[in-house]
Amino acid sequence: MGFTSFAWGFLLESKGLRFVRNALNFLISLGCFLLSITTEEYSYLILPAIIILGLIGVPLRIANMQIADFFPTKRSTIISFYSGAFSSSPLVFVIIKSIYDRYEIGYFHSTIILFIISITLIPLNTIILPKRSVRNRERILLNRFEEYRYKQMALEFGSQNENPKKNCCDGGEEKCDPNAIGTNVCVTMKPFFITKKSLQKLTDQILEQENGNDEILLPENVGDRKKPIIVNFTELQKEKDRKNFKQTQQAERSVGKKILHSLFCLRRKKHAAADDDDGDGGNQLKVSLFSLSYLIHQIWFGWINTYMVLYSGSMSLWLDRITDDPSVRNYFARIFGIVQILALIIAPCAGYLMDKIVRRARDITDDDHRRLIQAQSGSLPILFTTLTLAGAVCCRFFDSNQAIYISIVFITILRALFIAVASAYLRIRYPASHFNRLNGIMCTVGAFFSLLQFPLFYVESNFRIGSIWVNGFSALMTLLCLLHPLSLRTESIQVYLIRREEHHARKIIKKKSQRKQNLVLNY
Helix, strand or coil: CCCCHHHHHHHHHHHCHHHHHHHHHHHHHHHHHHHHCCCCCCHHHHHHHHHHHHHHHHHHHHHHHHHHHHCHHHHHHHHHHHHHHHHCCHHHHHHHHHHHHHCCCCHHHHHHHHHHHHHHHHHHHHHHCCCCCHHHHHHHHHHHHHHHHHHHHHHHHHHHHHCCCCCCCCCCCEEEECCCCCCCEEEECCCCCCCHHHHHHHHHHHHHHHHHCCEEEEECCCCCCEEEEECCHHHHHHHHHHHHHHHHHHHHHHHCHHHHHHHHHHHHHHHHHHHHCCCCCCCCHHHHHCCHHHHHHHHHHHHHHHHHHHHHHCHHHHHHCCCCCHHHHHHHHHHHHHHHHHHHHHHHHHHHHHHHHHHHHCCCCCHHHHHHHHHCCCHHHHHHHHHHHHHHHHHCCCCCHHHHHHHHHHHHHHHHHHHHHHHHHHHHHCCHHHHHHHHHHHHHHHHHHHHHHHHHHHHHHHCCCHHHHHHHHHHHHHHHHCHHHHHHHCHHHHHHHHHHHHHHHHHHHHHHHHHHHHHHHHC
């Protein structure tokens, strides 16, 4: 199911949530339609239908997680809620199967319902979902904020020259910035969370400045002439660039045009390279992707995903060792499908806990300590999820009805928490701009990792003591997975991993700067 997840993760970054959701809903509608018109005469249609539905499930879950960006203080809770809904989806097929069996509705009518629901979501996605992603809107707002702040600084500077005794700071959102132009210049503080309302507010303030306060006249020292201050930050930058360019041209004539032209280009290249970092502190995607912490998390995710698939696939082998009654088999399958609805309640609890720890970390003034607390925020949910996996593995050593009941409880909790915690951890631990791609890559690698189920299933089904070997191997892998939450709880390990990532990021920036410098000097 997750083989194409990485491609959809990159599409989310480039095309946005609305496009991806509509594309996924179209493919789901196509798969449901092919499934509904499958008959004995056209039995071959079931193959493309199952392939389409199988490949689209995980990308749809990844796309739904982007809705969490609309709730900045509760991102992990929203991610875990949608993951819980994804885990409880087998209940839909249990309901359809019950209607099909009890009311003797035809196959076509029972499956066409899925097509109608899926095709209805396409116009709803177009109307409700925004064209731009939330992070693109954040960049627009931050650019607007910088423009507004510099305009406000220029206006306050002009008004203080006319009324030097005026005290600008009256409370509210405005505070005095000692580093701004002039003394006690009042500036609007940077918004902590980016919302559509704050974007509209800043846009209105900028328009008000441009329409009502386009120029502030300052008296010059000599004469009665008044000079206008440029309050448009873009124009101010252009004016500075023109002055710097004129000074550089004059210096080129005296020292040597070619050498200074190269140095001037080098300076411009360095500024451009600084702007290309886009606020991530130089953290490129490969810094996060090839970090040791991501590798550990990938192994943890891969094995739990493999075991959940193996649990469902080898359930029949486990039941063969316990009972020969088909009604008992159907009963356990029905119970397993019904209890999945509990995922809607269990999954958000882990997300709420992670959000609570992250909100508490924001009050810490030390940047290094705050990042450490945020990195460790997922340790308790990940530890509980791993212990739940250990409980399910232990149940497989016993061939009894009681062990099956207990294992269903463990696997239900595991399904509810596993995807929610794994994705929320990526959202907290790594830069937000990397989330879609890291999540897609994690699901794709996890899908390849799950191919391990086939040799394990072969061993369990073809050897007399194969179940003992498979259960023993599962227990060893579970112990290995316990290293992930234990490493998160160990402060010294997390400090080392964070510093290692920062060092790697600085090396990348240094190599990038040296490469650009060599290009300029060769020019």
